[in-house]
Amino acid sequence: MAIVFQKTKGLTDKETHYCPGCTHGIIHRLVAECLEELGVLDNAIGVAPVGCAVMAYDYFNCDMVEAPHGRAPAVATGIKRSLPDNFVFTYQGDGDLAAIGTAETVHSATRGENITVIFVNNAIYGMTGGQMAPTTLPGQVTQTTPYGRDVNYSGFPVRVCEMLSTLSGVAYAERVAVNNVPNIRKAKAAIKKAFQAQIDKKGFSIIEVISACPTNWGMTPVEALKWIDDNMIPYYPLGVYKDATEKGVHAE
Amino acid sequence: MAEKFLMKGNEALAEAAIRSGCRHFFGYPITPQTEVAAYMAKRMPKIGGTYLQAESEIAAINMVLGCASTGARAMTSSSSPGISLKGEGISYIIGSDLPCLIINVMRGGPGLGGIQPSQADYWQATKAPGHGDGQILVFAPSSVQEIVDLVAKAYDLAETYRMPAMLLADGMLGQMMEPVEFPEVEPAVHDKSWALTGTKGKRKPNIINSLYLQPKELEDTVKARFKRYEIIQEKEVMIEEYKMEDAEYAVCAYGAMARIVKTAVVKAREKGIKVGLLRPITLWPFPQKEIAAYGPKMKSMLCVEMSMGQMVEDVRLAVNGSCPVSFFGHTGGVIPSPAEVLAEIEKMAGGAN
Amino acid sequence: MILNMLIAGFGGQGVLFMGKVAAYTAMVQDRNVSWLPSYGPEMRGGTANCSVCIDDEPIGCPLVLEPETLVVLNAPSYDKFVGSVQPGGKIFIDSALIDAKCDRADITAYYIPCTQMAKDEGLDGLANIIMLGKVLRETGFTTFEVLCEAMKKCVPAKKAHLVEANLKALKLGFDYAE
Numbered sequence: 135m136a137i138v139f140q141k142t143k144g145l146t147d148k149e150t151h152y153c154p155g156c157t158h159g160i161i162h163r164l165v166a167e168c169l170e171e172l173g174v175l176d177n178a179i180g181v182a183p184v185g186c187a188v189m190a191y192d193y194f195n196c197d198m199v200e201a202p203h204g205r206a207p208a209v210a211t212g213i214k215r216s217l218p219d220n221f222v223f224t225y226q227g228d229g230d231l232a233a234i235g236t237a238e239t240v241h242s243a244t245r246g247e248n249i250t251v252i253f254v255n256n257a258i259y260g261m262t263g264g265q266m267a268p269t270t271l272p273g274q275v276t277q278t279t280p281y282g283r284d285v286n287y288s289g290f291p292v293r294v295c296e297m298l299s300t301l302s303g304v305a306y307a308e309r310v311a312v313n314n315v316p317n318i319r320k321a322k323a324a325i326k327k328a329f330q331a332q333i334d335k336k337g338f339s340i341i342e343v344i345s346a347c348p349t350n351w352g353m354t355p356v357e358a359l360k361w362i363d364d365n366m367i368p369y370y371p372l373g374v375y376k377d378a379t380e381k382g383v384h385a386e
Numbered sequence: 387m388a389e390k391f392l393m394k395g396n397e398a399l400a401e402a403a404i405r406s407g408c409r410h411f412f413g414y415p416i417t418p419q420t421e422v423a424a425y426m427a428k429r430m431p432k433i434g435g436t437y438l439q440a441e442s443e444i445a446a447i448n449m450v451l452g453c454a455s456t457g458a459r460a461m462t463s464s465s466s467p468g469i470s471l472k473g474e475g476i477s478y479i480i481g482s483d484l485p486c487l488i489i490n491v492m493r494g495g496p497g498l499g500g501i502q503p504s505q506a507d508y509w510q511a512t513k514a515p516g517h518g519d520g521q522i523l524v525f526a527p528s529s530v531q532e533i534v535d536l537v538a539k540a541y542d543l544a545e546t547y548r549m550p551a552m553l554l555a556d557g558m559l560g561q562m563m564e565p566v567e568f569p570e571v572e573p574a575v576h577d578k579s580w581a582l583t584g585t586k587g588k589r590k591p592n593i594i595n596s597l598y599l600q601p602k603e604l605e606d607t608v609k610a611r612f613k614r615y616e617i618i619q620e621k622e623v624m625i626e627e628y629k630m631e632d633a634e635y636a637v638c639a640y641g642a643m644a645r646i647v648k649t650a651v652v653k654a655r656e657k658g659i660k661v662g663l664l665r666p667i668t669l670w671p672f673p674q675k676e677i678a679a680y681g682p683k684m685k686s687m688l689c690v691e692m693s694m695g696q697m698v699e700d701v702r703l704a705v706n707g708s709c710p711v712s713f714f715g716h717t718g719g720v721i722p723s724p725a726e727v728l729a730e731i732e733k734m735a736g737g738a739n
Numbered sequence: 740m741i742l743n744m745l746i747a748g749f750g751g752q753g754v755l756f757m758g759k760v761a762a763y764t765a766m767v768q769d770r771n772v773s774w775l776p777s778y779g780p781e782m783r784g785g786t787a788n789c790s791v792c793i794d795d796e797p798i799g800c801p802l803v804l805e806p807e808t809l810v811v812l813n814a815p816s817y818d819k820f821v822g823s824v825q826p827g828g829k830i831f832i833d834s835a836l837i838d839a840k841c842d843r844a845d846i847t848a849y850y851i852p853c854t855q856m857a858k859d860e861g862l863d864g865l866a867n868i869i870m871l872g873k874v875l876r877e878t879g880f881t882t883f884e885v886l887c888e889a890m891k892k893c894v895p896a897k898k899a900h901l902v903e904a905n906l907k908a909l910k911l912g913f914d915y916a917e
Contacts, residue, residue: 176585176586177584178584179456179582181452182595188597191593194591195591197582197583197584197593198591198592198593199451199455199482199595200595200596200597201452201478202451205451209448209455211452212410212450212451212454212455213455213582214452217456220583237441237442237445238445240441392762392772558775558802561775561778562775563774564773564798565765565766645798645801646802649799724799725805
């Protein structure tokens, strides 16, 4: 009998710890499928963050290292400089990447470090129980913005793809979402494109994935997916922000 | 005999690391260790290695973490305030059981402090290089040649015991030129089956991690590490005993400070004082037993440091009341002179005034 | 100790290089040596000094606080260090730049207008080397031949054309009589 569908080899059999309705699971699967389909799973080294995905090392079926909070791009840099022919990716949340790890993010990007960053933006600190993230929307209520994020007081959310797209070292930057089937399909294509850019040694690639956190947003999973359409995407428009994969960033 | 070179401590250190198989250096500029980075920047591209100037000390130590996780000999170098920034990464590297080499060319502190020689990071290096229960190997060379010899040793032991090693030097050693030779030593080959290299479809994934959410699991992991520490304390202690055969008094000092003490000891001997020098070469593991054994034989001990008195606590713990232990030191970049140390020795021997 | 020397002056006067050439003589003769510079935040124009110890025994303290031999290349260095010279020691003074006369009876002072001599002989920037020649003559810490050999080792390949001028400066200082 022909197999028409099976679980990707890119994921282990370990049950994930993510909350019901969380979209981390979908993103994990997309990443794992891309690793497998591009034939790099056996050559891949992944870097797990601190945040909800802290135990990603248990889920991705490849060599993995756990980085200190925000330092995943620096850890990935160390790996890639030692093993330039291995496939190296980080998987980071918004607090990890856009708050405590901003310097590591910006500088690995501007160096054109040949790694791929999967950036999961759900506008909140999930693991610690729902505090304001650098990407929390204006007016959004969190545990530490109980009256809604006041931009005059707490500042404005960071648009990571827009910011990084100004840097010469970035080969590919795209923002996608995983709140409906068409978006999920586009997300997978984007991840694949970013991975291919690394395989072709084109430079730094980042895919920002708009993700849902129903638990900490205080919504049902369905409401959360709709909230992405109504609130997140207007502030964080989807699309390609930089594509230098034709020539690569280090081409002379 | 190998060729002799006249080299600065910092440059000899960098060359020794390269000869020990280090091909990956991640750093950030800070006085007084900049020559290490400059030397690496010059040499690494010529031998197919990496010199990468990181955006911060924090990034540099985490690049070391990543690089070390692939089984490569990685290294970073800094000076006191920069080492504080590396504390986070050092703790993670300890918790991940990874070998690496960290250089601290100490300067005066706290805060931005100064840029002159100091030994005020002894506590940081030996007691709490980062958060959590954990140790790193700490070597304290006192000559340029010893820097070279200890770099090779540090890498070897770091890999044997899978833990970070630190070379604790100071601005005086780093800036000083002395004749040095590089022994032809093939780096020892250690098991690296734990390294991240990609599974190549031939093994289960390797995971390098310091997170253990189950308390019992974490305790077991830490205890296993401390078992290794016990072996290290048993086997790897290094100490120089200088003119101790007939000594009635001992001065304890390490690193560059021990050089100054040596001069003072020679002068004190000329004055008839039977004094010797105990120079710990490994600060962790500390030569606890060796110093303890001298306690009952000494009329008194003096500890001299370029700090307000840090190692003196370990000396007092070691002798455990078996002889009096006094302290003399300067801090902030002020270097105790041989004359001052001599005066302290005379005071200890009751021969002053 | 064969040589226990402190050299002091402004940055840019070749204080460190002068010390380095002296240190290299020990390499040639397989003696123990240490060379220790002062270092500060300023890259140019600040004060600079350098300790050089040469001995057949291992060098203990590499920091020369009470020199047997003191070389001063500017007035502030003279004022700062003249009192530190060991009794019986020697002080070498660039008399083209320093007006002071040493009034210590327990040390020997040598006055060499090396900056002026360098200018007169077309050896600009080599006052330090002229001084080194004189230090050798009065202390005998090595032979003239060894010092010349050390000089050749110290001049980088890129500046090989400067070796001759340096050797000339050494000779000038070595032959200088007050």
